[in-house]
Amino acid sequence: MTGIGPRLREERTRLKLSQSALGAIGGVETNAQGNYESGARSPKADYLLRITGAGVDINYVLTGVRQRENDGTLPSTVPHDAVHHEHFEKVTHQLHRNLHGLIDALYQMALLIxxxxxxxxxxxxxxxxxxxxxxxxxxxxxxxxxxxxxxxxT
Structure with a gap:
């Protein structure tokens, strides 16, 4: 694989995260995450910093060279429980934002109907x-x- 996009997708898959979940962790919408993975757009530094907390090997994403732990092994494929909890909260928050927008649009639609x-x-x-x-x-x-x-x- 060459390029940031395919390596980003590989890391997301390694961590068993959906595009929506990793996008929420990085603070972007699912379509932006898809654009990053397809190579249509390049991620910003703040996004990359946030997804590092999810266990994404940013060194690998940016350079194609895997970062090694102190003992010489590859980084863990599963983020720690505290990180899982934080991700769950972020994804839940994004879900709530989207649902609130949906509810508002449905209310407006009902009035117009x-x-x-x-x-x-x-x-x-x-x-x-x-x-x-x-x-x-x-x-x-x-x-x-x-x-x-x-x-x-939560």
Whole structure:
């Protein structure tokens, strides 16, 4: 493998992390993580510093040469429990941010659907709009439950 992107992907895979998880640890969205791994974009220093805490061998990512531990072995493939907990909290925080945005958008959509349903005389359209509004409401409720349940885990 040549280039930062493929080595970054290799390190993420070695640590058994998803693009979303490593992106959250590094403070970037999943699409940015994908762009880094594909080589479409280069990661910034602050991102690289943050993912080092996850056990990513930055020396390898940047140079292609693996860093060795003091005893000559390769770095551990599994981050320490404290690091796992920190990663879990970061990913949970990103999930909550995204879910809050989703809930807000669903609320706005429900309001717009209600206005549109009041403006139309077509019963088929009203039924379709009511179905979409009910689904949006169910999704918002599920999002709130997910926020609540994941908050209890951190």
């Amino acid at each position: 209600e206005l549109r349903a009041n403006d139309t005389q077509d019963e088929t359209t009203k039924t379709e709009l009511e179905t979409v509004r009910a689904q949006a409401q169910e999704l918002a409720q599920a999002s709130v439950r997910l926020i609540f349940e994941t908050s209890r885990l």
